[in-house]
Amino acid sequence: MGKRAASLSLDLDNKWSYMKNNGSDNWNEFQSYLDIFVPYVLELLKELDLKLTFFVVGQDAEFEKNHKYLKMIADEGHEIGNHSFKHETFLHLYTKEELQVEIEKAHTAIKKVTGRDCKGFRGPGFTWSQELFEVLEEKGYCYDSSTFPTIIGPLARMYYFKTSKLTDEQKKERKELFGKLSDGFMKLRPYFWTLKNNRRLYEVPVTTMPLFRLPIHMTYLVYLSAISEQLAFFYLKCAIYLCKLTRTSPHFLIHPTDLLGGDMVSGMEFFPGMQIAGHKKAAFFKKVIGIFSRHFTLVSMDGFVNGILKTNKKEVNINSKPIL
Template identity: 60%
Template sequence: MSKPFLSLSLDMDNQWSYMKIHGEEGWKEYPSYLDIFVPHVLQVLDELKLKITFFIVGQDAAFERNHKYLKNIADAGHDIANHSFKHETWLHLYTKDEMRQEIDKAHDIIKEVTGKEPIGFRGPGFSWSATLLEVLAEKGYAYDASTLPTVIGPLARLYYFHTSNLSKKEREDRKEIFGKFSDGFRKLKPYFWKLKHDKKLLELPVTTMPFFRIPFHLSYLLYISTISTHLMMLYLNFAILLCKLTRTQPSFLLHPLDLIGGDQISSLAFFPGMNISSDRKVFIFKKVMNRLAKHYTLVDMNTHVAAILNKNSLKSVIINGSFS
């Protein structure tokens, strides 16, 4: 009997986007670590024989200096998806015209640079809205992956505000980053949004622990590993058990700083977890992937989506409500 799917994706947030989110000066010069990170992550993924989805920011694709590295990702056989153009966590505030321009601009430049046309989207900071979903459906996207069904969003936001250098206006723009407590009660399994004009769009939430709705993607596992690797594995094993009991096929999220440390990117030493060495992060990543691979077939998002659509294996109810 074949193992169920688990899809792997990496939000390709660059150095400038981390600086922008945290209100650090100098982000408008668009400093980049893609020349360091891309060869690093491609080597690690190749060692594990993994193909994943990279959610690419359009602004990075617009700079010629990044073209080689982004093309290398596609040429290595990885899936490519859209992570917006400007990487603004207040994307949910955009008008429909602004949203359409944002999606189109990112889509076109990502396709031009990588040679692959995105069919999926994830909002920066898990930002999404009915307007976003409508624009994606009208554009013919196969799926959205912007929701994070967790109850700890407000706590994460408080920590984010405490550790960042944001103006009052910037805090207002970001006041819904990481979502509301009520978001923790959204569907964990893939489901369809039912939109205007009888359009539908598949949603693949970033998986959190069933019942408890707390995250277990790699950033959280790395944090727990600083306390105890054994505790981290217990946490991961419990999350896997609950996913299997509920027949949840996970969507597992990665970020660049999950795989590379301050020893290689010293300019982001202020960021949480950057005191962990790159070697240690890669060790943890491989340990986690090996454990997940015992229970799941590890695939990219496109493969996961195709299986859901082609086999009609969707179990969740169609969402109605204010979007219909």
């Protein structure tokens, strides 16, 4: 029997979006590190022979200075996904009409630059709503990947608020950032949301450790590596063992800050892990991917979704209330 598939994605959050979510006053100057990060990560992915899904923020596609770099991603054969237009981490507060504008505006801007129609979506900060899923299905999207089944979302949010410059009003808007405690009990394996009139949308959760529901995305591994690389690798191997034990095909999430070091980008000192040099993060990432590749076949999200819908239909859980 061959190896199960594991899907990979990268949320292409730009420097301005991190500044915005940290409460920085000058975030709307739209500072960018795409000119540094995109060539860097594409070379790294080519070295590792990896194809993954880049979730692009529509606002970045509006600026001509970014066009070259966004097109490079598509030209290298990576899937392009929609990560909203304004990258606001409270999409659950949007009306359906506001969501329609947000999704369409991002979709149009991204397609104009990359030449690609987005078929997948991820909400910033793992925020989602039933109205969002309806908008995506009506737009013809194949899948969503906004759910994050972890029990530590509220703790992560508390820490984030404590270290940010957000006002009380901004914190109130972001009260579901990183998810609610109840999100920790949602299903880990892919399933269908059942929408109005028996329509459906496929959901690919960002995988957390089976049973314990702790994060296993790259940002959390980088955090652990700052304490001890041995601890990070032990933690990852435990997560992989539990994924295989429970027949969970993991979806592994990456962010630019997982690969960029403070020696490569200035003004990001507020974000955890930026004290680690870029070359050390790259070496750590290669080791993480090496461990994953020994146990799984690594694919982009569109490759995973197309494959599982065609060959593993029996593993798709059709459920409008994905609670264990």
